[in-house]
Amino acid sequence: xxxxxxxxxxxxxxxxxxxxxxxxxxxxxxxxxxxxxxxxxxxxxxxxxxxxxxxxxxxxxxxxxxxxxxxxxxxxxxxxxxxxxxxxxxxxxxxxxxxxxxxxxxxxxxxxxxxxxxxxxxxxxxxxxxxxxxxxxxxxxxxxxxxxxxxxxxxxxxxxxxxxxxxxxxxxxxxxxxxxxxxxxxxxxxxxxxxxxxxxxxxxxxxxxxxxxxxxxxxxxxxxxxxxxxxxxxxxxxxxxxxxxxxxx
Numbered sequence: 001x002x003x004x005x006x007x008x009x010x011x012x013x014x015x016x017x018x019x020x021x022x023x024x025x026x027x028x029x030x031x032x033x034x035x036x037x038x039x040x041x042x043x044x045x046x047x048x049x050x051x052x053x054x055x056x057x058x059x060x061x062x063x064x065x066x067x068x069x070x071x072x073x074x075x076x077x078x079x080x081x082x083x084x085x086x087x088x089x090x091x092x093x094x095x096x097x098x099x100x101x102x103x104x105x106x107x108x109x110x111x112x113x114x115x116x117x118x119x120x121x122x123x124x125x126x127x128x129x130x131x132x133x134x135x136x137x138x139x140x141x142x143x144x145x146x147x148x149x150x151x152x153x154x155x156x157x158x159x160x161x162x163x164x165x166x167x168x169x170x171x172x173x174x175x176x177x178x179x180x181x182x183x184x185x186x187x188x189x190x191x192x193x194x195x196x197x198x199x200x201x202x203x204x205x206x207x208x209x210x211x212x213x214x215x216x217x218x219x220x221x222x223x224x225x226x227x228x229x230x231x232x233x234x235x236x237x238x239x240x241x242x243x244x245x246x247x248x249x
Contacts, residue, residue, distance in 0.1 A: 001044065001078055001079055002045040002076055002207050003045065003046050003077070003080075003081065003245075003246075003247060004049070004072050004073070004077040004079070004081070005047070005079045005080075005081050006049070006050075006081070006111070007048065007083050008050060008083065008185055009056070009084075009231055010084060010085040010207075010235065011050075011150070012056065012203055013048075013054070013238055014239070014242065015239055018052075019035050019097055021039070022037060023035055023036040023038055023047075024075055024076065025075075026035075027074065029066040029067045029070050029112075030066070030067045030085065030095075031064065031067055031143065032049065032064065032067045032068045032071045033049060033050060033058055033063060033064065033067075034049055034050055034053045035049075035053050036072075037049070038075065040202075041243070042243070042246040046237055046246070047077055049071070049147070051063050051185055051189075053063075059162065059183035061110065061142075061161055061163065062164055063187055064186070065106065065111065066192060068189075069198075069210050070192075072197045072198065072199065073198075075231055076137045077198055078120055078198060079198065079200075080134075080193055080199065080200045080201070081136070081140060081202075082185070082186060082200065082203070083202075083203050083204075083205075084186060084203070085142060085207045085209070085230075086099070086157070086183040086206055087165070087183070087207070087209065087210035088180075088181060088209050088213065088214065089158070089171060089174055089175050090175065090180045092180070093152070093180055093181055094208065095206050095207060095208075096205070096206065096230060097107060097206045098149050098151045098203070098204070098206075099153075099155050099180070099203075099204040099206065100140055100155075100179065100204070101155045101156060101202055101223070102132055102137065102153060102155065103131065103156040104132075104157075104186055104187060105156060105158050105174075105178070105212055106159050106180055106187040107160050107161065107174075107185075108160065108161050108198060110190070112188070113191060113196075114188070115192065115217070116144055116195075118221055121132055122176065123199060127194075128191060130193070131191070131200075132190065132191075133200055133201055135199070136200070137153065138202045139245060140201055140245065141153055142244075143242075143245035144203070144241055147240045147244055152242060153166060155181055156179050156180050157179070157180075157181050157182075157183055157186050158177070159176065159182075159184065159202065160182055160183070160184055162184035162185075163184070164212055165211060165222060166182060166210060168211045168212035169213050170211070171213060174210070181204055182210050183204060192200050203223070203233075203238075207221075207230040207237075208223075210228070
């Protein structure tokens with residue numbers, strides 16, 4: 001196994017990586033968001049990239065997802081854990097809840113969703129019935145629970161365009177569609193990973209109630225300061241989760 005972590009607002013970096021190698025790659029699909037950091041954690045080969053860039057300058061709709069994922073393939077990555085900060089929609093998704101979604105609905109538009117550019121001999125239809133790898137999700141669940149955190153593993157992630165947050169009416173639609181959490185980056189990452197035959201799972205932390213939900217029912221706006229505080233708290237927890245994951249057989 002060669003394991004990659006994709007960070008963003010959450011997991012802006014992996015602290016304390018030993019003997020890190022900085023890999024600058026060029027891909028057939030353009031420039032990745034940043035260089036790749038490669039290291040050894042407890043004997044496991046690990047790669048890290050921040051989808052927004054290390055200075056967090058690339059908005060969700062501007063990310064070159066194809067380059068990011070193809071670069072991981074070039075580095076011979078076999079398994080990917082994508083870390084995301086999300087909003088909670090249903091009552092079981094309050095702030096600071098860890099979630100490993102098992103399904104996804106894609107509401108994004110205008111993103112390069114596939115490596116099928118019309119130059120292939122035939123169209124590559126992938127089975128996407130189950131967008132996240134179950135074996136990797138189970139390993140991830142064990143690592144979260146080993147650190148005494150509750151983890152929900154049956155949830156649908158609604159992927160929206162961003163970078164703005166959603167309206168109350170949009171969140172109501174997401175809930176009617178069956179979404180439990182809402183984020184901006186799991187698609188097309190998950191589909192591209194499937195095309196490249198890399199196992200992919202998402203670890204999400206709820207950092208706010210989505211618009212009109214939870215405490216937001218009585219509030220006019222979502223507090224960005226509260227989101228930042230919860231992201232900081234989540235970052236303090238996630239390094240332990242990564243360590244637990246790296247020692248699993």
